[in-house]
Amino acid sequence: MYRIGELxxxxxxxxxxxxxxxxxxxxxxxSRSDSGYRLYNEHDAERLRFILRAKAVGFTLAEIxxxxxxxxxxxxWACADVKGMVDGKLEHVNQKIAELKHxxxxxxxxxxxxxxxxESAEHCSILEALESNTDSIKCENHGHHHDSSQxxxxxxxxx
Amino acid sequence: MYRIGELxxxxxxxxxxxxxxxxxxxxxxxSRSDSGYRLYNEHDAERLRFILRAKAVGFTLAEIxxxxxxxxxxxxWACADVKGMVDGKLEHVNQKIAELKHxxxxxxxxxxxxxxxxESAEHCSILEALESNTDSIKCENHGHHHDSSQxxxxxxxxx
DNA sequence: ATAAACCTTGGAGTTAAATCTAAGGTCAAG
DNA sequence: CTTGACCTTAGATTTAACTCCAAGGTTTAT
Numbered sequence: 001m002y003r004i005g006e007l008x009x010x011x012x013x014x015x016x017x018x019x020x021x022x023x024x025x026x027x028x029x030x031s032r033s034d035s036g037y038r039l040y041n042e043h044d045a046e047r048l049r050f051i052l053r054a055k056a057v058g059f060t061l062a063e064i065x066x067x068x069x070x071x072x073x074x075x076x077w078a079c080a081d082v083k084g085m086v087d088g089k090l091e092h093v094n095q096k097i098a099e100l101k102h103x104x105x106x107x108x109x110x111x112x113x114x115x116x117x118x119e120s121a122e123h124c125s126i127l128e129a130l131e132s133n134t135d136s137i138k139c140e141n142h143g144h145h146h147d148s149s150q151x152x153x154x155x156x157x158x159x
Numbered sequence: 160m161y162r163i164g165e166l167x168x169x170x171x172x173x174x175x176x177x178x179x180x181x182x183x184x185x186x187x188x189x190s191r192s193d194s195g196y197r198l199y200n201e202h203d204a205e206r207l208r209f210i211l212r213a214k215a216v217g218f219t220l221a222e223i224x225x226x227x228x229x230x231x232x233x234x235x236w237a238c239a240d241v242k243g244m245v246d247g248k249l250e251h252v253n254q255k256i257a258e259l260k261h262x263x264x265x266x267x268x269x270x271x272x273x274x275x276x277x278e279s280a281e282h283c284s285i286l287e288a289l290e291s292n293t294d295s296i297k298c299e300n301h302g303h304h305h306d307s308s309q310x311x312x313x314x315x316x317x318x
Numbered sequence: 319a320t321a322a323a324c325c326t327t328g329g330a331g332t333t334a335a336a337t338c339t340a341a342g343g344t345c346a347a348g
Numbered sequence: 349c350t351t352g353a354c355c356t357t358a359g360a361t362t363t364a365a366c367t368c369c370a371a372g373g374t375t376t377a378t
Binding site: 053054056057058079082083086087089090093094096097099100101102103104107108110111114 | 212213215216217238241242245246248249252253255256258259260261262263266267269270273
């Protein structure tokens with residue numbers, strides 16, 4: 001059993017945040033001490049970690065509440081309801097993954113194309129890679145690859 | 160060239176939001192009409208779509224500004240700076256992807272385990288699947304698989 | 319037995335990100 | 349030549365999600 005400060009520290013949030021989550025129905029401690037201190041068990045901690053993970057990938061607290069509500073009143077739901085809801089969220093998640101992979105490809109391409117040296121980055125065409133999801137980044141000395149790299153290093157010494 | 164309302168509609172945001180982004184340095188129209196109307200070109204629209212995609216996967220406007228700033232003053236940066244920054248963001252993105260895949264697996268498992276029928280969902284152990292990233296969901300009639308499904312359907316008729 | 323470090327509640331304040339309001343200018347259609 | 353749907357700015361208000369504060373109770377270490 002953790003007291004509020006312990007759980008907060010463990011999960012790198014403020015105790016206030018846990019009280020806030022409780023007030024808004026996301027996470028209540030499973031018990032209280034005689035003196036009224038909140039006591040969280042491992043299951044509560046797991047639930048908090050779920051909330052924080054969901055938040056980190058862009059779900060709002062309202063959406064997280066909805067996700068968690070699937071459990072709360074599950075005996076009042078039909079399987080079809082649950083499945084519909086889960087599939088909806090799944091679609092949402094899949095879309096986020098697709099979007100992130102876009103970013104990932106762009107950033108990797110950019111990182112690979114940049115020599116990383118002390119030269120001016122003038123020739124690293126960053127936004128071309130980030131913004132438009134074109135197949136290749138703009139490249140000053142383009143047109144040929146060698147074994148050492150799939151991408152052309154395009155930083156130039158300023159002289 | 161789009162006027163503010165056109166671009167807003169196209170990207171499903173309010174015109175106010177575009178003015179807000181302009182005020183905060185994220186997106187300025189590339190020109191103005193004689194009468195002072197904002198005029199956005201395709202490049203501006205692309206930039207907006209980038210901002211919205213980044214927002215959807217949980218980046219704050221401050222982080223997006225930072226991402227976009229790589230381009231703005233790129234001639235003042237060394238390649239090493241740019242690469243460092245990009246690699247930092249890349250790590251961030253990779254972590255988000257990993258987290259989302261966790262969700263994806265959990266939700267898929269849950270969806271597959273739920274028969275989707277009109278029965279009570281009492282036996283769909285949702286939070287078990289969502290919260291703890293265990294290898295298998297809790298299952299009422301567990302222990303054997305058949306060809307038709309990798310997962311055991313565990314909804315039960317109430318009666 | 320008392321100080322330091324916890325905890326309680328209720329309510330106010332903050333920050334990010336819009337969203338709205340007011341007072342007025344622009345433009346195409348009838 | 350006016351009506352209605354756009355646009356302008358400046359500034360106020362809202363919403364989500366915390367974050368802090370005040371006044372007091374509890375625990376633990378010396």
